[in-house]
């Protein structure tokens with residue numbers, strides 16, 4: 096079995112699926128879209144506008160990180176990404192769902208307004224890309240890309256400010272799941288893969304990193320993944336937007 100995974104550089108749910116494919120030992124190739132181009136292109140190919148999406152060699156197409164991971168689990172049960180015990184599985188599924196629906200959006204609602212404010216941070220993210228983009232070109236295009244992405248993701252300064260305030264509460268939830276043993280085990284489960292990639296992306300923000308310091312959630316961000324290339328400098332957001 097082989098697959099083609101459609102991604103955008105830096106996308107956290109794409110990294111989740113990539114690792115799941117690697118754990119399952121499925122051969123795959125990456126197709127990387129430039130950001131914003133992926134929206135109409137994905138719609139044409141998958142009838143959904145988001146990445147990640149996958150096409151298997153038998154023609155099967157799936158869009159959405161949780162749906163893809165679920166299908167990978169059916170296709171290749173070993174190694175398992177969900178516990179065999181029903182109660183433990185329900186907890187991992189709950190954490191995975193929360194990671195997708197509640198935590199994952201912050202990687203967009205906070206990051207895109209940050210890029211709009213600090214477009215010159217774009218160059219620092221290019222080492223992660225398969226599309227060879229010179230740093231100055233990435234910086235030049237970021238004001239336009241970030242404006243479009245802010246619109247596409249229904250975000251902006253007010254939303255970013257609200258979500259920055261919500262983040263410590265979300266990190267408390269992650270810390271509690273780690274203490275309970277739902278997250279943070281070896282090998283990672285589906286919820287670890289979903290949540291760690293969002294934490295790692297948020298930690299590219301210099302304004303956000305202090306919120307993680309000394310927390311179990313900080314360890315989880317890099318337990319299964321290397322740090323993401325990219326840095327949005329501290330001071331991008333006004334100090335009074337950040338939680339005390």
Ligand SMILES: N[C@@H](CCC(=O)N[C@@H](CS)C(=O)NCC(=O)O)C(=O)O
Nearest residue numbers: 106107108134144145146147159160
């Ligand atoms: N929660 C879904 C959605 C993923 C998602 O929103 N991906 C972003 C990139 S990180 C995207 O493609 N956004 C484009 C859009 O919203 O139109 C998943 O995990 O697959």
